[in-house]
Amino acid sequence: MTMSTPAAAFARTVRGAGPGLLLAHGAGGGIEANYGPIMDGLAAGHTVVGVDYPGAGATPKAQRPLDVDELVDELVAAADAEGLDTFAVSGYSLGGPVAIRLAARHPERVSSLVLSATFAHADTRTSLAASIWHQLFESGQHAVLAQYVNLMALSEPALNSLTPAQVHAAAEQLATAFPVGTGDQVDLVRRVDVRGDLAGIAVPTLVVVTTADPLISPTLQRELAAALPAAEVAEIQTGHLPFAERPQEWLKLIDDFLARSRKH
Structure with a gap:
């Protein structure tokens, strides 16, 4: 090469x-x-x-x-x-x-x-979810975004297997781990067809x-x-x-x- x-x-x-x-x-x-x-x-x-x-x-x-x-x-x-x-x-x-x-x-x-x-x-529902994700990331509300991602990404049984304290701890960890390009990538979710x-x-x-x-x-x-x-x-x-x-x-x-x- x-x-x-x-x-x-x-x-x-x-x-x-x-x-x-x-x-x-x-x-x-x-x-x-x-x-x-x-x-x-x-x-x-x-x-x-x-x-x-x-x-x-x-x-x-x-x-x-x-x-x-x-x-x-x-x-x-x-x-x-x-x-x-x-x-x-x-x-x-x-x-x-x-x-x-x-x-x-x-x-x-x-x-x-x-x-x-x-x-x-992206259908209307997915576009709405991505829009909220994008807004929370770009506005720096990463702790709230981490809670939102747990809500939107985990299945109901998986989420309900965790205690509120475990969910909070997981969100605190996730909030510091979002890639810097998250907003750009989520924006593409809404546009790609x-x-x-x-x-x-x-x-x-x-x-x-x-x-x-x-x-x-x-x-x-x-x-x-x-x-x-x-x-x-x-x-x-x-x-x-x-x-x-x-x-x-x-x-x-x-x-x-x-x-x-x-x-x-």
């Missing part, structure tokens, strides 16, 4: 060996935050390449609004830098539309897609529906699956954070699907 390559400007995580697997993370998250709990499992059978969006991980904050095509370019650039000609793409939450756009623009390189807790566009790309996606696709998700409703997730010609659906009984509530179950769904899709 020469220094003139336009890419690989974003920080990336590379683990494992085997077929390529790109990771696209969610808004206000990061590769470690969203995929860390299952990274060892994914890397056991794949060359895993994850890219942190601007303002997440070690990637500097953006100086302008985020653009889904620029995120796609960075993921492809990271794959190029690691010598991956073809790869599967796993997109979580905001990473879902990023993965879809990547597959639409580079169909010859994408072998399969895994789309978890995600959407093709890849519905026009769905009909042309021909690769094997797994849509993992988080059935107890207060943030991205299961209805919106199933709408995405129904619009994809080659999608199969798996359900996991969690809120918006499968990596926190049921990481091993989530890993098994992804691993089993990728193994099946390679055989076709």
